[in-house]
Amino acid sequence: MTPEAIRALVGAGRIDRRVYTDPAIFALEIERIFARAWIYVGHDSQVPRPGDFFTTSVAARPVVMIRDDDGAIRVLRNRCGHRGAMVVTQRSGSARLLRCPYHGWTFRRDGALDAVPLADGYDGSGFDRCNPAYGMPKLARVANYRGFVFASLAADGPDLETFLGPARGSLDNMVERAPDGALEIAGGCFRAVQRNNWKIYLENLHDGVHAPVVHQASIEASRSAAARPDARPSFALDVVAANGAGYRTMGQLQVNCYPHGHSDMRGFRRTDADDPQFAAYVASLSARLGRERAAEVLADNRHNAMVYPSFSVHPAFQQLRVIIPQCVERTVIEVWCLRMKGAPPLLHRRTIAFANAVHSPASIVKVDDLEAYERVQNGLAHDAPAWVSAERGAAGDPAVAASALDERFIRNQYAAWNDYMAGAA
Amino acid sequence: MNDLRALEAFLHREAALLDDQRFEDWRDLLTGDATYWVPAAPDQPDPLDHVSLFYEDRTLLAMRIARLRHPQAHALAVPIRTSRIVGNVMAGAPLDGDVVVRSRFQIVERQGDRQRLFAGAYTHRLVPAPGGFAIRQKRVDLIDCDGLHEAIQIIL
Structure with missing residues (x-):
């Protein structure tokens, strides 16, 4: 494929369906994106x-x-x-x-x-x-x-810090949240296989519009369970319920787009806890960073960040996702939990409970996401229309952060895709 | 021997409730402090400091069942059918006065044109209750607990 033919696949927020379905394009992505990027x-x-x-x-x-x-x-x-x-x-x-x-x-x-x-x-x-x-x-x-x-795999290209650019902020925040200033992998891993092209997953990461539709059943289920007379307070239930925040809240959530396809999104879930262990955690963090800086670190509530094309983190709940494409319509996602060194046991237990609630292959949130991704993949197997739309929020000022209702982060991913696939990167 | 027959009968009844999708009746078999636990690693020692495919109390199970019943649960637009066999039932050593019973299971799951198999071991902690037992904990050790999984929507 000529560079011109590749660029023609992803113009102005319209993406040619073959970008998700053509094995030859997938093979090219592995060599030009995954074999070049960090x-x-x-x-x-x-x-x-x-x-x-x-x-x-x-x-x-x-x-x-x-x-x-x-x-x-x-x-x-x-x-x-x-x-x-x-x-x-x-x-x-x-x-x-x-x-x-x-x-x-x-x-x-x-x-x-x-x-x-x-x-x-x-x-x-x-x-x-x-x-x-x-x-x-x-x-x-x-x-x-x-x-x-x-x-x-590439000997040349930007160094890692340059590559990460402002996306470093989410990794920094995740590390700074640890009272001892360090994280460790702890608590195991989920491995899920999805019947969708790897990009369909990435294009959902900051999508605040899908939540009330895809997750309607689990949101309403969380409300009916919470209303039961025998209901017990549950962090996991709150995590599921938060998907029902609505368009107004999502429209107020900043999504920042960075070079090389990276991006991050502000958080919409409560990250603190009414618990003596959480108070002890804040105290130990304040002891290391000073009260003011500790408060800044904790107030920096990011839902997730994308390091294109292979990595995503949830800074406030200490977990990371690794994107491993298998073939054009099959993707493995691994989810790992991190423990903040020096934090009381409650904090890691919240990390685990968060992972179980949204990242387990049995999560009542995730199963409906997987259904949506697979339906996109299956729909794109048909030859018409020839393209899909990622045009929402096109009128937004590029100098101002987008919101979780905009598809600017998808267009930002395709700007990087174009650079890798057609030349500049 | 009569004890083992009673345990087997209970496990068979539980399996039938799940295959018949009588999820609310199944939840009624649980004690107030019950947990349903499907570890994500072999011999996983605890559910709090390590991820699990499921680790749910009655409240979270009520949420799960409410989704299973919800008309907008998109991944259930094509309904799921299951058929399970429970066998190799053995009484274990009692734990804090609870009856422990171990068994093996296989579940065939059908959704649309797709069929797959779940297999592994059940460990039930039971307490005597009117008419039989109540479940204090159901632990499900899948043989592929740490494997690659697609969506799991059924109660195992």
């Missing part, structure tokens, strides 16, 4: 000691994130330099050396080839143990922003 790999707390590893993928390539002897985090191709076998199949673990289960080649924590059985058999061949291609090659770039580890 992709979220994992959190450094998942590999605290040398030899600790965690496996995932970057741009459809299996990788191993591993802590090296010098404390640095490496991200290696999960592939043996001999016959190509995947070396590590466990999700996480710890190893002195990584050993291929096929012919026993071993690799150091920096991916270098360590030992080969019958090495003298390679005499007179092109085999070169110092050639990284015989090891587990490092990804071109790895960077750690306040615990969040990203990697890029």
Whole structure:
């Protein structure tokens, strides 16, 4: 496809349906977007000691994130330099050396080839143990922003901080909320598979218009459950009920759009709690940051933030979502919880309860979202009309933040998509 | 032996209520402090500090059932049918005076043209009640609890 043909797919808030359905465009996205951008790999707390590893993928390539002897985090191709076998199949673990289960080649924590059985058999061949291609090659770039580890398959491009730009604010806020100033992955993970193109999911992240329609049943169910004479106070129920905030509230929520397709949205859920443990949390945060700064950090209520194309966080409830496209109409989403170091147990329990309420594959909120995404995917399989609309809020002043009723963040994602796919990035 | 037969009969009745979509009657089997827990990890020790596919009390279950009954629950526009088998019923050691019973289950779920299978272990904590038992906790350990899941709308 020529750059002109690609740009023609996503003009002025109208998006050609093939962008969601054409396997050739999907393959191009993996190479031009996911293999170029900074992709979220994992959190450094998942590999605290040398030899600790965690496996995932970057741009459809299996990788191993591993802590090296010098404390640095490496991200290696999960592939043996001999016959190509995947070396590590466990999700996480710890190893002195990584050993291929096929012919026993071993690799150091920096991916270098360590030992080969019958090495003298390679005499007179092109085999070169110092050639990284015989090891587990490092990804071109790895960077750690306040615990969040990203990697890029591209040797050039903006550094991670430049790439993140103002989207750093949400990661900063999430870290600053921890009384000890640090987060750790804790409390497990949800893995959901969705029958939709990866972008359909991203295009719902700050969509305040869908909530009263898609979630009508769960919103009204939360109200009827709360009205029962035997009802007990429930944080999870409040989380579900908050989707019923209505267009007026959503219209007052700022959505900020940033370069490279990133964005964030203000929160619409109450983030504090009437609980002595929450008061103790605020006190310990104030002890570290000072009362004024602690109040600022807690008042900075962000519902979520998008780091295009692979990562989204809920800063106020300490969770993150990893977007892993599988094929043009199939996407895996992993949801991980973080624990704020130094916070009382209540805070992490709210994180867990929030995750259960909205991110579990059995969440009564999420199941209706998944239905909407799949219906979009199925609808776009038909050839007419040729495009879909993301035009709402087009008249808004670009110098002023959009609201959760605008689709400007979708257009912002496609500006980045265009740059990656048709050239500039 | 009579005890085991009584436990089996109770589990079969519970399974029938869920397959027959008599969700309110099923909820009436629960004690006031009951929990319905489906862990998201094998051997998950606790529901508070680790995510779960479900961890719900009577209030959250009332919310779930109200959605299942709601005409605008879009993901149920095509209705779901289930058929489940409960077996391998074994009495466990009593816990704080409660009866513990372990069993295995398989649930076939049908929605439109899609069919899938859930399988795993039930652990019921039961208290004697008029006419049989009441459920203090139902723990459901799916064999793919930590696997990739599509939407789960049924009560397991």
